[in-house]
Amino acid sequence: MAGSTFQTNPIDLQRLLDECHRGIIQLPDFQRSWVWDEDRIKSLIASISRAFPVGALMSLDTGGPVNFKPRPVEGAPPEARQMAPQSLLLDGQQRMTSLYQVALRGKVVETVTPKKKRVKRWFYIDIRKAIDELADREEAVVGVPEDRMERTDFGREVTLDLSSPEKEYAALMYPVSQVFDWDKWQDGFDDYWAGDEHKAVREEFRAFKRQVLENFKYYRVPVIALDRSTSKEAVCVVFEKVNTGGKALDAFELVTAMYAASGHELRKDWYGDESTKGRHRRLADTLRPADSDAGILAGVGNTDFLQAVSLFYTRDKRRAAEQAGKEGKELPAVSGNRQALLDLPLDAYKLYEAQVEQGFVRAAKFLHMLHIYRIFDLPYQSQIVPLAAILADIGDAWEHEANRSKLVQWYWNGVFGELYGSAVETRIARDFMEVPRWLKGGPAPSTVSETMFRADRLKTMRMRLSAAYKGVNALLMKEGAQDFRSGQRFDHTVFFGENVDIHHIFPQDWCKARGIKPAVFDSIINKTPLSYRTNRIIGGVAPSEYLGKLEKGNNANPPISSEKLDGYLASHLIDPAMLRADAFEAFMDDRQKRLLGLIEQAMGKAAYKGDVPEEGEDVESDDDTAEAEQTIPLA
Numbered sequence: 224m225a226g227s228t229f230q231t232n233p234i235d236l237q238r239l240l241d242e243c244h245r246g247i248i249q250l251p252d253f254q255r256s257w258v259w260d261e262d263r264i265k266s267l268i269a270s271i272s273r274a275f276p277v278g279a280l281m282s283l284d285t286g287g288p289v290n291f292k293p294r295p296v297e298g299a300p301p302e303a304r305q306m307a308p309q310s311l312l313l314d315g316q317q318r319m320t321s322l323y324q325v326a327l328r329g330k331v332v333e334t335v336t337p338k339k340k341r342v343k344r345w346f347y348i349d350i351r352k353a354i355d356e357l358a359d360r361e362e363a364v365v366g367v368p369e370d371r372m373e374r375t376d377f378g379r380e381v382t383l384d385l386s387s388p389e390k391e392y393a394a395l396m397y398p399v400s401q402v403f404d405w406d407k408w409q410d411g412f413d414d415y416w417a418g419d420e421h422k423a424v425r426e427e428f429r430a431f432k433r434q435v436l437e438n439f440k441y442y443r444v445p446v447i448a449l450d451r452s453t454s455k456e457a458v459c460v461v462f463e464k465v466n467t468g469g470k471a472l473d474a475f476e477l478v479t480a481m482y483a484a485s486g487h488e489l490r491k492d493w494y495g496d497e498s499t500k501g502r503h504r505r506l507a508d509t510l511r512p513a514d515s516d517a518g519i520l521a522g523v524g525n526t527d528f529l530q531a532v533s534l535f536y537t538r539d540k541r542r543a544a545e546q547a548g549k550e551g552k553e554l555p556a557v558s559g560n561r562q563a564l565l566d567l568p569l570d571a572y573k574l575y576e577a578q579v580e581q582g583f584v585r586a587a588k589f590l591h592m593l594h595i596y597r598i599f600d601l602p603y604q605s606q607i608v609p610l611a612a613i614l615a616d617i618g619d620a621w622e623h624e625a626n627r628s629k630l631v632q633w634y635w636n637g638v639f640g641e642l643y644g645s646a647v648e649t650r651i652a653r654d655f656m657e658v659p660r661w662l663k664g665g666p667a668p669s670t671v672s673e674t675m676f677r678a679d680r681l682k683t684m685r686m687r688l689s690a691a692y693k694g695v696n697a698l699l700m701k702e703g704a705q706d707f708r709s710g711q712r713f714d715h716t717v718f719f720g721e722n723v724d725i726h727h728i729f730p731q732d733w734c735k736a737r738g739i740k741p742a743v744f745d746s747i748i749n750k751t752p753l754s755y756r757t758n759r760i761i762g763g764v765a766p767s768e769y770l771g772k773l774e775k776g777n778n779a780n781p782p783i784s785s786e787k788l789d790g791y792l793a794s795h796l797i798d799p800a801m802l803r804a805d806a807f808e809a810f811m812d813d814r815q816k817r818l819l820g821l822i823e824q825a826m827g828k829a830a831y832k833g834d835v836p837e838e839g840e841d842v843e844s845d846d847d848t849a850e851a852e853q854t855i856p857l858a
Contacts, residue, residue: 230450231279233443236271237403239280240327243296243319246306248282250316251291259321260335261344262646265364267321268346268399272353273360274438279445280315287451289458296320298328310448313458325399326439331369337644339686340839343369346399347385350431357552359560362649365396368838389415395424397431402439405432474564475525482569492576493525502528502580509587512596519587522598523607529567530559530648531579531612534655536571537563557656559608560648575615582615583607589614589621593631594700594713595693602690602697603643609654610634616659626662633658633671635825638694640674676822676830681815683841684747695747696725698821705791708757708773708780726753728797729807732763739807748815751795766802796821 242248259267270277283289285308293311295303297320312319324332331343344366352363365383367373371390373383385391388408391398392415401408409428416424449458479489495501500508503525511518537557544554586607595601613630614621621627633654637643642650650670657668666672676691684692700713727734727744728751734744743749753761760780761769776782783791789799796817801810823830 231445231447234446236322236442236444237327237440239319239444239446240323242309243323244299244303244327246295246299246303247309248319249293249295249303249306249308249311251311251313252294259317260337260645261342261366262337264321264325264332264334264344264346265366265646266361267318268325268348268364269360271322271442272348272364272435272438274442277318277444278315279447280319281313281447281449282310283313283449283453283458284310284451287453289453289455296323298324298330313449326402327400329400334366336839337646338641339689340837340841342839345369345371345385347391347396348399348431348435350395350397350427353435354427354430355552357556359556359649361646364399392416395427397436402436405436474561475529478529478564478567481565482572485569487569487573489572493528502576505580506583506587509584510591515597517598519590519596519598519601520583520607522601522604523583523611526564527604527608528579528583529564529572530608530651531582531615532572532575533559533563533567534609534612534652535575535579535616536567537652538656539571557652558648559651559655578615579611582611582613585614585621586611589630589634593634594697600693600697602638602693605647605651606634606637606643609651609658612651612655613658616655617662620662629662630658632825632827633661633668635694635698635822636671636674636827639676639691639822639826640670641691642670642674644690671827674826675828676819676826677837678815678819678830678832679837681748681818682743682746685742685745692725692747692750694825695818695822696750696752698825699795700752702796702821703794704752705794706754706757707788707791708754708760708783710783710787710791713752724752724755724758725750726758726761728795728802729766729805729810730761730763730769733765734807737807743811746811748811748818751797765805767805770803 239248267277283291285293291311293308295306296312296316324330325346331345334342334344336342345368347365347367349363349365352358353360355363365373367383367385371385372381374381383394383396385394385396385398388411391408392412397405398408409432412428413425416428475489475493482489491499491501493501493503495504503523506523507517507521509518509520534557537555537559540555541557589610590596590601590607598604601607610630617626621630637654654668654670657665657670660666661668661671680691681695684695686692703712705712725747728749729744731741731744734749760772770788773780774783774785774788792799792802796814798810798813801813819830
């Protein structure tokens with residue numbers, strides 16, 4: 224029998240990163256560039272700090288029949304390029320590049336924020352939070368700007384200053400760039416906190432070193448090493464497998480296995496069988512349009528549902544602890560994170576499953592009320608979880624006008640604050656606790672009180688995938704925008720019957736011919752919901768020309784009076800005179816102000832119109848997600 228062409232060895236993380244630094248390990252040159260976002264990096268740091276597995280790597284020894292052009296990991300010094308690598312990393316590129324950049328390289332890290340801004344970050348671990356057993360480790364990992372100063376969003380007030388080692392010591396913030404080499408930092412820390420009166424602080428650092436830093440030092444990564452005799456076919460098969468990725472075991476699979484031990488079939492609850500419709504299908508069918516195969520809830524996943532149930536169970540536990548007289552750190556957290564799902568007992572699941580399902584059904588009605596009908600137009604999939612949990616909790620009270628208007632305000636603050644893009648577990652739990660209290664007269668939830676929309680954000684909203692972009696579209700339809708051609712409002716029937724989507728007002732071709740850049744004309748300011756047929760009439764000509772065509776009519780479309788057409792345009796917050804004059808710049812300034820007013824009304828507060836720019840640059844989109852004239856393909 225032929226021998227194996229691979230072996231699996233656990234290798235010290237520090238050694239792997241050092242070999243990346245020296246160019247002994249490199250990447251095949253066709254691998255994509257490093258694009259990990261800030262939250263994923265924090266999650267990776269948190270996992271290693273707890274000695275949790277982060278997955279195996281797969282490498283290919285060089286010198287065999289498969290000869291890829293190598294390139295060093297991003298950020299490696301120039302000398303690494305001169306090195307002939309001993310192995311190439313086929314799987315694990317982003318994990319290793321991230322860890323190399325944050326933990327070994329000693330330079331600021333380029334990354335991407337949840338708002339898709341390219342920024343530079345130094346990463347720190349909050350020492351006290353890291354040794355607090357009740358704290359979420361991911362929240363102990365902090366990213367700060369290049370000058371190591373954290374500021375308020377819209378001002379120049381510094382909220383965290385780590386610009387010198389002394390300030391790091393004072394704030395008890397440990398730099399991740401020194402996780403493998405802590406002696407010098409510890410010496411400075413001990414000097415800073417010298418004296419008997421600070422002995423407890425020095426002890427905290429020693430506990431941090433034992434519980435956190437040593438996990439980095441002794442962390443070993445399993446590496447599947449394909450030897451150089453591996454054939455091209457085998458490498459090809461392996462590469463396809465690791466890049467399409469087998470589905471990892473998620474929390475739902477693990478909870479299913481645990482419930483099965485008590486005789487309960489969780490999978491059947493969700494997927495159903497030959498005789499019963501599972502919960503997934505029931506949710507997907509909720510408010511499903513006749514000509515569509517799925518409604519607005521079709522994207523709700525099995526872990527989303529468990530997460531909503533878990534919020535109720537963990538809140539019960541917290542309330543019981545409060546009644547028992549516990550307070551502060553003794554109180555268990557309300558949570559829907561992975562650990563909370565794995566701790567969810569079967570009886571708690573059974574207690575809340577029907578109520579939570581009803582909450583999701585109400586969430587679908589709520590979204591339709593906001594003119595959000597399709598998953599494609601849903602600003603955030605993740606925001607459905609707290610929405611459904613809150614609606615499940617308050618029951619029929621959501622139908623009271625005062626409650627509904629507050630829920631609408633909370634929803635739009637989440638969307639335009641762009642708060643549900645990533646790392647949402649803490650926010651979900653917080654909203655679940657704070658919004659019902661607000662409805663009963665308590666303080667506004669942090670999602671409402673701490674959020675502000677930047678006036679200049681409208682100019683950079685270009686991506687069809689952006690939550691705030693989708694939000695503007697829904698607000699326009701809710702406000703009563705009428706189709707330029709038919710004058711119909713975009714209610715549910717018209718929306719689907721007329722194939723409505725977001726289209727340019729000043730057409731792309733007209734803009735390009737005048738040297739206007741896509742970064743300007745692709746903004747949401749120059750977009751509005753229109754039917755497919757209307758967009759075909761608009762074509763690529765000047766607005767004055769297509770408005771003339773609409774007024775004149777043709778065999779398929781009756782003529783429209785100028786007054787009527789002006790009314791249709793005004794319903795989209797467009798100044799008709801500017802459009803008829805083809806006055807692009809004046810139109811953009813004017814409509815930006817009008818859209819801003821619409822967003823301010825939805826959020827219940829003024830937008831930020833100051834001159835402090837938002838941190839970071841917009842990430843240029845890949846070709847496959849670049850904004851184009853978006854339409855839903857006709858069947």
